[in-house]
Structure formats: structure tokens, C-alpha cells
Amino acid sequence: MWRWIMAAVMGLVTLCVLRASVLAGSLDIGDAAALGSLDSTAETQISAKADELDYDREKGVLEARGHVVIRRGTDELRADYVRVDMKTHDAIAVGNVVLVRPKATWRGDNLAYNFKTRVASCDRFRVDFSPFQVEAKAMPTAAADRYTIEDAFVTTCTNPMAHAHYKVRASRLDLVPGSYFEAHGALVYLGDVPVFYLPYWYRNLREDIGYRFYPGYSSKMGAFLLNTVRYRINPILRGETSLDLRSRRGLAGGQAFKWNDPEGAWLGEVRGYYAEDQEPMDENDDPALENISSGRYRFFLKHGASFSANDYILVQSEYVSDRDFREDFFEDEFRESRQPDNYAVYTWRDDAFAFNALVRGRLNDFYPAVQRLPELSFEFARQQIMDLPFYYEGATAAAFLDRVEPKEPEPDPANEYSAFRFDSAHMVYYPGRYFDFLSLIPRAGYRATFYSKTRGQETALVTRTGTVTNYQVDASGHTNMFETPFTDTLTVTNDVEAGAKLRNRFEVGLEASYRAFSVWDAGGVPMRHVIEPYANYTLVPEPNLDENAIYKFDEVDKLGEEHKLRLGARNKWQVKDQDRARDLADADVYTTLRFHRPEGEALIRDISAEGELTPVSGVYVRFDGTLNVDAGGVDVFNVRTELKPDEWIHFAGEYRFRKDDFSQVSADCTISPNHEWAFNGYGRYSIEESRLEEVGGYAQKSLDCLAFRLGAGFLPGYTTTAGAQRDDEVRVIFGMWLTAFPHGKLLGRYTQ
Structure with missing residues (x-):
């Protein structure tokens, strides 16, 4: 008897404890445990929190009241009251309803939602799918990834829809959050005023998609309207179509396609632009030098791809109808580069070694260029030689070089030439530290440059014969003319193409530096000054091949004898800011003593400085300059200042100077x-x-x-x-x- 009484009491206590746990507001119900027919995984488990929970296990019905939060997978339903049928997964929510899904948030007074099919329907509601918000009286059905909404308002404004600065009212809206929406019968409002009607409006929700237009006026182009439509063709390809109208210049249009790998392995673009120009030439153009037709155009291609973490390829090509096209229609690009750059380069690189294969040439014959057809190069970063105390650094390049001039006016043959060049430079370093503060790095190197062609001179004797006409006045005042034969010999020197030659260039040098610092207190603020004086001595004997015998393609061909000593000091002033050192100033001041120099030049020709200043937050100054101590005066001085003390003001000023x-x-x-x-x-x-x-x-x-x-x-x-x-x-x-x-x-x- 007592055994049955104790069993009944224990059962009643257990029931009270279970009931109390539900009223406490937290309940996890696995679908399998509830229905016996679904997987009890994290994705299918429903968790519920509320002020009051009531779960009827026999009927499979959950009711929650007060601050209700129901979660299943990535979906979260919040409301004042929610009833969930665990057999059908149907939920009814009433009062301050918020349904949060990965790409959209729904808000309304009531909602019917199925957690399994993720289909929703409701009356008056608002949905936020960044950056848009939609408001409508009813949503009959909403599938898992597509919503059909009747009589909807759409805007990106954050104000309530009644006070939105602009909005679009659509008779029907088909919405795929995170992808696109389609509006049928769309009426556009500015404020409460309708401004225009669109029978159909498609909007891709990605930032790079949509219609842009820019009206304006230029005295050079007249009134203009620039129009661009951007659209996505598939996940990796998008298009851009332009139609531009300029009152003085006429109609122009362009088409572009851009592609990119979602994983970031490759991207590129191809663009074309054509203008039927009504004024292709201005009064300053010389028709003898520039014959610009009304049909003007350009084609542009750029592509980059990474094959692994170590190698990649870059390709760029641009062809224009005339040399003024970029300046007239793409002024920003013209300011960055005066002429197109056409190249293809493959690079493989790691911490110690890099290989480059480059092809660079011109497509338009009205530009000058040094073509590299092709150039292969190897670069070796400074690295230790096995376990020896020596370090090696080197670079080798082989190239077929071709220097060409603009086709018009007629180019000077002396300025057009080509040659094969093989250049290989090697340097060995022996770094050491002495007396616990002094760094000394002696070096020795050799550079060999082979030219398949060089420039020579040919001297010839030229014999001239002819007559000289003389005039003589006789005693009667009459002028008589007579001719005298002559013969003379002249020495004439002409530049001619010489054979292949090798230039040998040897170099030795020594780098020395040390670092010192001082620390002091400036009104309770710790300060530090770091100074690093340095010297770099270089000796290069005169190479065996004279500079005038070499065809000039780039800086490699201008290398000659050197004997100099560079002296300088790097300075850094720092302040301690929140347990970290912050640079107030970083400057390098240096000069060069040229022991080998042209006759008449001083040993020290100039003193240079460059550096950065950040005295306080929001102030940045960068400068560089050269003072000519030989002739007196400044040769170069550039300074750029940026001020951004807060988010309300930004100032940038720059001064650039180069003598003469x-x-x-x-x-x-x-x-x-x-x-x-x-x-x-x-x-x-x-x-x-x-x-x-x-x-x-x-x-x-x-x-x-x-x-x-x-x-x-x-x-x-x-x-x-x-x-x-x-x-x-x-x-x-x-x-x-x-x-x-x-x-x-x-x-x-x-x-x-």
C-alpha cells in the first residue's frame, strides 16, 4: 500500500517539475521525439523561449505567449503569441510578428508560416531585404526562395514608407532576396508626387547592377547625357552597355563585358567604345600630321589569373583610332597615362626566386615605344649561400628589344633600332656586426651585358671637284665673270651598325651603419628619437664598352663608370601612445660625394631629403626635395599635406617644383x-x-x-x-x- 502511495506522490512531483520548467520559458523539442517521424538533428530541432510555454505532447501542439522566440535552423520567429503544430510544422504568429531568415526579415501583425516548407502568408506586413524594404497589404504565398507580393511599395529609404523620400508602387512584385526583384506596373514617387511610370522594372540586388545616367554640359562637348546599364548575365559574367549623347560631338556608345571567379582566381574585362564625332579635330590640330576621321573608337582588354599561390598571368591590350581619342573621351585615363600600354606577363614567385616572361609592344604606330618581343628575366632575392657567412643577390634578363618612333611625321632612322640584349648581374655580400653596434656589409659583384648589335663610326675621305665663279671689274668699269676649277678632300664620320659586343662591369662597395636612440619625458609624455647614420661606398671601374657605342633602350644601357660615396642619416621621432610607439616624423637626409664626375662639377652636387610627418592624428605630410649646393638653389621640391581632423572636413594640398x-x-x-x-x-x-x-x-x-x-x-x-x-x-x-x-x-x- 505504501509502495503505491509513494509511486503516486513521485509521479505528481515529476509532473509538477516538468510543468514548471515549461512555464519558466525554455523548451527544446526534437522533431523525432515529438512526432516519431523526423530526424532529430540540429537543423530539424525546434527551440522555444517565451514568458509562458505549453506543450501538448499527445496532440503535438506548442503554444507560447509573451516575448516568444521560436528557432529552427536558420529561421527565427518572434511574436506575442505563437502556436506550432509539430505534426505539420505549421505556425500561427500574432502580435508584433518578426520572421528572420538569412536574406530577409518580415514584420507584421500576423503570419502563417511552415517551418518545413518555409512558405509564408500574411496580411499587412513589411519585409527588409538589405538595402530594400517592401510594404504591402497582403502576401498570399511566399515560397522558400521566391515571394509574390500584390500591391507593394518598394524603397531603400530607412524612414517609414509614408515618409520615404522616394518609393515605387507595383501592382505585383516578384522577389528573390539577395538576387533580384521584378516589379510590374511600377509607379515611381518622389515624396508623395508620382513622377513616371514603368510597365516593367527589373532590379538586380547586387551593387554593380543597375542604370546610371549623368547629365551635364561642357563647352568642349556641349550638353551631354551619359547613360550606362549594368547587368549580370550569369554568376561569373556581367555586362555594361553605354549610350552617350553630346550635342557638339554627336552620338557614342560602348559595350563591356566583365568576368570574375567567385573564388578570386581570375578576373578581367573587355570594352569597346565608338563615337561618331561631329568635330574630330579642333583648330589647333595640323591636318598634315593628324588626319582624324569622324568614326573614332577604342578596344580594351584586360585579364588576370592566378594559377597557384606562386604564379599568375596579366594581359592588357588597348587599340585606339587616333592619338587624341583617350584625351577627348576618357580624360581620367589619359591623365594617368599618356599612351596605351600593351603587354602580357607571366610571373612565378616565391620567397627566394622570381621568374617573369614579358611581351610588351605597341598596337598603334602613332606612339613611340620600346618593344620587348619577348623578355625573360630571373630575380634572386638576397639569401644566404648554404651555411657560409656570405649572401647572394642577382638578376638575369634576356630580351629582343625594338625602339620605334611615331610613323608621322617621318621618323629619323637614327632613332629607330633593334638588338638582342642579355644582361646578368650578380652580387655577393659579407654582412657583419662589430663592437656590438656597427654594421658593415662589404660587397663585390659582376655584371655582364651582351648586345647583338652596337653602334660604331666609320670615317671616310671624300674628294670634291668643281668650279668657283669669280667676278672682276676692269678699268672701264665693266664686270667680267670667270670660273676657276678646284679639287679638295674632306674627312666624313658616319654612324654605322657594328657587330655583337660584351660589356663587362665590375663593382665593389661597402655599406656601414649603426643605430642610436635617446628617450626623454616631454610634459609627462614619453618621447624617443632614433637616428641611423649610414654610408654606402661604390666603385665601378670604367666598363670595356663605351656608353656611346651602345643603343639606348632603358637605364641598363646608361650604366658606366662610378666612384661615389653616399652619406646620410635616417631619423625617426616617436611618441608613446596607448602602450605603442607612434611615429611623429620619419626623415632621410643624404648626399653623394662623386669622385668620378664630369669636368667642372663639384664633389658634392646636391643634398636630398624625403620623409613623412604625422604630428597629430588627422594630419599627414609627405615631402621630398633636392638642394643644389653646387649651383645654388632648389632643383626639386614636392610636398603633399592632408588634413582630416574629423569626419566633417578633409583637405589635401600639394606643391610640386622642378627647376626649369x-x-x-x-x-x-x-x-x-x-x-x-x-x-x-x-x-x-x-x-x-x-x-x-x-x-x-x-x-x-x-x-x-x-x-x-x-x-x-x-x-x-x-x-x-x-x-x-x-x-x-x-x-x-x-x-x-x-x-x-x-x-x-x-x-x-x-x-x-
């Missing part, structure tokens, strides 16, 4: 008084010519989802060194883009 060449100052400043407005101004002034080269700026208004920019620039007219007159040029451009897609904004000041 240029002296130029430029500045660019952007001020953002708040998150909505930004103002920019920039300018460039030539001190050498006392001429303003360029000035401009823009004003930008940014809303939470839209940004507007109006920019303008002015390039004053001037007279070129050749005497041609350039007219004033005015440029104005307007841009508007969604802030959620920053790649859609202006990439340059005037053109995309």
Missing part, C-alpha cells in the same frame, strides 16, 4: 557641416606660367536613401609651348544615385 620645368600648387577641400550636406572646392595653379590651370567644385545633398550632386569646373584658355591657342572650357555635371549603391555615384568630376 614646372612649379605648380593644387588643393582639394571637402567640408560636410552635417550628414546631409557636403561642399567641395579644388584648384590647380601654375606658378611657373602665372596661370590658373583648373578650378571647380561641387555641392552634394544626401538624404537617408538619395544623394544629389551638382558639380562645375573651369579650365581657362592658354597658349601652348608650340604656340597653339586653347580656348576656355566650362564643365557642369549633375548626378543622382541611391546611397545604398555607392558605386553608382560619380567616379570622376566630369565623366564616369
Whole structure:
């Protein structure tokens, strides 16, 4: 009897404990345990948390109330009340409903959702799939990866839909989160004002997809409208189609295809652009030198691929219709490089060795070039020779070189030549440390350069015969003419092509350096100064092959006798900032004593310096310069300063000077008084010519989802060194883009 009473009591206690654990608000229910027909894996297990939980194991029904959180796999359902049928996986959620899935978040007052099929339906709701939000009265059905929504509003604004700066209302919206959506019967609103209607609107949700347009004006191009549509063809290939209208120059269009490996192993692009130019030549072009037709174009190809962690290939090719095309239609690229670069290179590299196979040439014959057809090179990083105390460094290159001049005007044959060159340089070092502070590194090396052709001189005696006409006045005042025969001999020297020769170049040298530092306290702030004086002595006897006998392709062919000593000191000033050393200044000051030098030059010709300054956070200064102590004055001086004390202002100023060449100052400043407005101004002034080269700026208004920019620039007219007159040029451009897609904004000041 007592045994049965004790069993009943224990059963009642167990039931109370189980009930209490459910009311405590945490319950994990494996599907197999609940239904006996599903796998009890982590992906199929449902976990529930709430203020109150009630699970009827017999019916397989879970009810949760108050701060409910239901999770299964990657799905999470939150609401005030949720009822889950564990047999069908159907869930009914009511009150402050939030359904979180990997690519979208749904919000509404009620929701019917199946955790197994992941199909949802609900009344009034909002869905967030970054960067878009959709709001609709009802969603009849939503499959696992595709949603069909009736009478929907779409926007990227973060404000409530009723206060969105722009929105699109669609009669039907087909949505695949993270991929694309299709809107049918789309009406676009700015605020509450409808502005235009689109029967069909497709939007890829990737940043590089969509339509961009840039209206503007340039006195050189007239009013223009630049249009670009970007689209994805498949996961690795996307396209870009351009159609540009310029009132003075006419219609132009382009097509581009870009590809990339999702794993990052390769990427590339091919682009074409054609312009039916109504004014291909301006008044300064010489028709005798440049015959530019109205049909102007270019083709561009670039591809890069990595085959492993050690090797890769790069290919670039560009062909243009005329030498002015890039300057007229792609000014940003022209400023970076005056002429196209065509090459293909394969590189294999590790920590000790590198191999390069390069082909470089020109495709347009109106550019000068040094073609390498091909060039193979090997580079050996400085490395220890077995267990010896010696280190080796070397480089070897073999190339077929061809120097060509522009086809027009007629090139000088003396400036066009070709040769095979084999160049191999080797250096051995013996580093050592002495007296616990002094580093000495003596070195010795040899460089052999073989030329299949060299330049020689031929002397010849030329005999000339002829007559000299003389005039004589006789006593009567009459002028008589008579001729006198002559014969003379002249010595004439001509440049001729000589045979193959080998240039031998030997080098010895010594590097010496040591490092010292001092530490002091500056008002409670630890400071440190590190100084590293150094000296580098170099002796190269005169090579056996005279420099004038070598065809000049690059710097290798200009190497000759050297005897010099470079003296310098690297300085670094540091401050301790949060237990780390922060550089305040880093500067290198040096000069060279040239023991072998042209007659009349001083032993010390110049003193140079270069370095960086970061005195406080947000201030950066970089400089380099050369002081000519022989002739007096500065030969080169460049300084660039950037100020960014906070997120509201950014200033960059630069001064560039080269004696007898240029002296130029430029500045660019952007001020953002708040998150909505930004103002920019920039300018460039030539001190050498006392001429303003360029000035401009823009004003930008940014809303939470839209940004507007109006920019303008002015390039004053001037007279070129050749005497041609350039007219004033005015440029104005307007841009508007969604802030959620920053790649859609202006990439340059005037053109995309």
C-alpha cells in the first residue's frame, strides 16, 4: 500500500517539475521525439523561449505567449503569441510578428508560416531585404526562395514608407532576396508626387547592377547625357552597355563585358567604345600630321589569373583610332597615362626566386615605344649561400628589344633600332656586426651585358671637284665673270651598325651603419628619437664598352663608370601612445660625394631629403626635395599635406617644383557641416606660367536613401609651348544615385 502511495506522490512531483520548467520559458523539442517521424538533428530541432510555454505532447501542439522566440535552423520567429503544430510544422504568429531568415526579415501583425516548407502568408506586413524594404497589404504565398507580393511599395529609404523620400508602387512584385526583384506596373514617387511610370522594372540586388545616367554640359562637348546599364548575365559574367549623347560631338556608345571567379582566381574585362564625332579635330590640330576621321573608337582588354599561390598571368591590350581619342573621351585615363600600354606577363614567385616572361609592344604606330618581343628575366632575392657567412643577390634578363618612333611625321632612322640584349648581374655580400653596434656589409659583384648589335663610326675621305665663279671689274668699269676649277678632300664620320659586343662591369662597395636612440619625458609624455647614420661606398671601374657605342633602350644601357660615396642619416621621432610607439616624423637626409664626375662639377652636387610627418592624428605630410649646393638653389621640391581632423572636413594640398620645368600648387577641400550636406572646392595653379590651370567644385545633398550632386569646373584658355591657342572650357555635371549603391555615384568630376 505504501509502495503505491509513494509511486503516486513521485509521479505528481515529476509532473509538477516538468510543468514548471515549461512555464519558466525554455523548451527544446526534437522533431523525432515529438512526432516519431523526423530526424532529430540540429537543423530539424525546434527551440522555444517565451514568458509562458505549453506543450501538448499527445496532440503535438506548442503554444507560447509573451516575448516568444521560436528557432529552427536558420529561421527565427518572434511574436506575442505563437502556436506550432509539430505534426505539420505549421505556425500561427500574432502580435508584433518578426520572421528572420538569412536574406530577409518580415514584420507584421500576423503570419502563417511552415517551418518545413518555409512558405509564408500574411496580411499587412513589411519585409527588409538589405538595402530594400517592401510594404504591402497582403502576401498570399511566399515560397522558400521566391515571394509574390500584390500591391507593394518598394524603397531603400530607412524612414517609414509614408515618409520615404522616394518609393515605387507595383501592382505585383516578384522577389528573390539577395538576387533580384521584378516589379510590374511600377509607379515611381518622389515624396508623395508620382513622377513616371514603368510597365516593367527589373532590379538586380547586387551593387554593380543597375542604370546610371549623368547629365551635364561642357563647352568642349556641349550638353551631354551619359547613360550606362549594368547587368549580370550569369554568376561569373556581367555586362555594361553605354549610350552617350553630346550635342557638339554627336552620338557614342560602348559595350563591356566583365568576368570574375567567385573564388578570386581570375578576373578581367573587355570594352569597346565608338563615337561618331561631329568635330574630330579642333583648330589647333595640323591636318598634315593628324588626319582624324569622324568614326573614332577604342578596344580594351584586360585579364588576370592566378594559377597557384606562386604564379599568375596579366594581359592588357588597348587599340585606339587616333592619338587624341583617350584625351577627348576618357580624360581620367589619359591623365594617368599618356599612351596605351600593351603587354602580357607571366610571373612565378616565391620567397627566394622570381621568374617573369614579358611581351610588351605597341598596337598603334602613332606612339613611340620600346618593344620587348619577348623578355625573360630571373630575380634572386638576397639569401644566404648554404651555411657560409656570405649572401647572394642577382638578376638575369634576356630580351629582343625594338625602339620605334611615331610613323608621322617621318621618323629619323637614327632613332629607330633593334638588338638582342642579355644582361646578368650578380652580387655577393659579407654582412657583419662589430663592437656590438656597427654594421658593415662589404660587397663585390659582376655584371655582364651582351648586345647583338652596337653602334660604331666609320670615317671616310671624300674628294670634291668643281668650279668657283669669280667676278672682276676692269678699268672701264665693266664686270667680267670667270670660273676657276678646284679639287679638295674632306674627312666624313658616319654612324654605322657594328657587330655583337660584351660589356663587362665590375663593382665593389661597402655599406656601414649603426643605430642610436635617446628617450626623454616631454610634459609627462614619453618621447624617443632614433637616428641611423649610414654610408654606402661604390666603385665601378670604367666598363670595356663605351656608353656611346651602345643603343639606348632603358637605364641598363646608361650604366658606366662610378666612384661615389653616399652619406646620410635616417631619423625617426616617436611618441608613446596607448602602450605603442607612434611615429611623429620619419626623415632621410643624404648626399653623394662623386669622385668620378664630369669636368667642372663639384664633389658634392646636391643634398636630398624625403620623409613623412604625422604630428597629430588627422594630419599627414609627405615631402621630398633636392638642394643644389653646387649651383645654388632648389632643383626639386614636392610636398603633399592632408588634413582630416574629423569626419566633417578633409583637405589635401600639394606643391610640386622642378627647376626649369614646372612649379605648380593644387588643393582639394571637402567640408560636410552635417550628414546631409557636403561642399567641395579644388584648384590647380601654375606658378611657373602665372596661370590658373583648373578650378571647380561641387555641392552634394544626401538624404537617408538619395544623394544629389551638382558639380562645375573651369579650365581657362592658354597658349601652348608650340604656340597653339586653347580656348576656355566650362564643365557642369549633375548626378543622382541611391546611397545604398555607392558605386553608382560619380567616379570622376566630369565623366564616369
